[in-house]
Amino acid sequence: LAKTTQPISMDSYEGQEVNITCSHNNIATNDYITWYQQFPSQGPRFIIQGYKTKVTNEVASLFIPADRKSSTLSLPRVSLSDTAVYYCLVGALASGGSYIPTFGRGTSLIVHP
Amino acid sequence: EPEVTQTPSHQVTQMGQEVILRCVPISNHLYFYWYRQILGQKVEFLVSFYNNEISEKSEIFDDQFSVERPDGSNFTLKIRSTKLEDSAMYFCASNQGGGAWNTEAFFGQGTRLTVV
Numbered sequence: 522l523a524k525t526t527q528p529i530s531m532d533s534y535e536g537q538e539v540n541i542t543c544s545h546n547n548i549a550t551n552d553y554i555t556w557y558q559q560f561p562s563q564g565p566r567f568i569i570q571g572y573k574t575k576v577t578n579e580v581a582s583l584f585i586p587a588d589r590k591s592s593t594l595s596l597p598r599v600s601l602s603d604t605a606v607y608y609c610l611v612g613a614l615a616s617g618g619s620y621i622p623t624f625g626r627g628t629s630l631i632v633h634p
Numbered sequence: 635e636p637e638v639t640q641t642p643s644h645q646v647t648q649m650g651q652e653v654i655l656r657c658v659p660i661s662n663h664l665y666f667y668w669y670r671q672i673l674g675q676k677v678e679f680l681v682s683f684y685n686n687e688i689s690e691k692s693e694i695f696d697d698q699f700s701v702e703r704p705d706g707s708n709f710t711l712k713i714r715s716t717k718l719e720d721s722a723m724y725f726c727a728s729n730q731g732g733g734a735w736n737t738e739a740f741f742g743q744g745t746r747l748t749v750v
Contacts, residue, residue: 555737564638564725564741565677572735608677610737620665620729621690622739624677 523611543609640742657726664731
C-alpha cells in the first residue's frame with residue numbers, strides 16, 4: 522500500500538475554505554485515493570474518492586494532479602461541525618482480493634468561531 | 635440510509651474474560667471488517683472477511699481473536715482472555731465490493747471495550 526503523508530493538524534475559521542493536501546509518491550497505477558472523516562468516538566465516514574483530475578460531491582472536492590503523487594481535499598466554507606480528523610487513504614485490492622481501508626494518523630482540523 | 639450497527643455501545647469486562655462484539659453489516663455488502671482504535675491513536679485494521687472466511691488479517695489479529703458470521707446478518711468478533719491493553723474502540727465496517735474502484739467502506743458507531 523502506498524504511504525501517505527498529510528499535516529498532523531490544521532486550524533481554520535468558520536466560513537473559510539480549507540484545503541488539506543496529502544502526498545503519496547509511490548501510488549500505484551490501479552490505486553484510488555479516498556478521504557474519510559472521523560468525529561470523536563465515532564467511526565470513520567467516507568467523504569470522497571477519486572482516481573485523477575477533479576471530483577466534487579455535495580460535501581467536498583478532491584483535486585488530483587496528473588502525476589497523482591498528491592491530492593488535495595477541499596472543504597468549502599467550513600463550519601464548527603467540520604472539526605474532525607481527516608484521513609487520506611491510497612490503495613486498491615489487497616492480495617486476498619478485498620479492499621482494506623488502511624488509516625494513517627490523519628489531519629486534525631479544528632474550526633474556530 | 636443503510637447503516638452498520640454495532641452492539642453493545644460500551645462493554646466493561648474483567649481481565650481474562652471473553653467478550654463478543656456484535657455487528658450487523660449492510661445487507662447487500664460482501665466484505666466485512668473489524669478495526670480497533672486505542673484512545674488517541676490511529677484506526678488499526680484487524681481482519682477482513684469475505685465469502686464466509688477470513689481474507690486478510692493483521693499481525694494484531696492473533697489467536698486471541700476470532701470472527702464469525704453465524705447467520706446471514708450478524709458478524710462477530712470474539713476476544714478471548716482479555717487484557718488491559720485490549721481496551722479500545724472496536725469498529726465494524728462493510729463494503730459492497732465489486733472492484734478496486736469501490737473504496738467506500740461503511741463504519742459502525744463502534745463498541746467501546748474497557749478491560750478492568
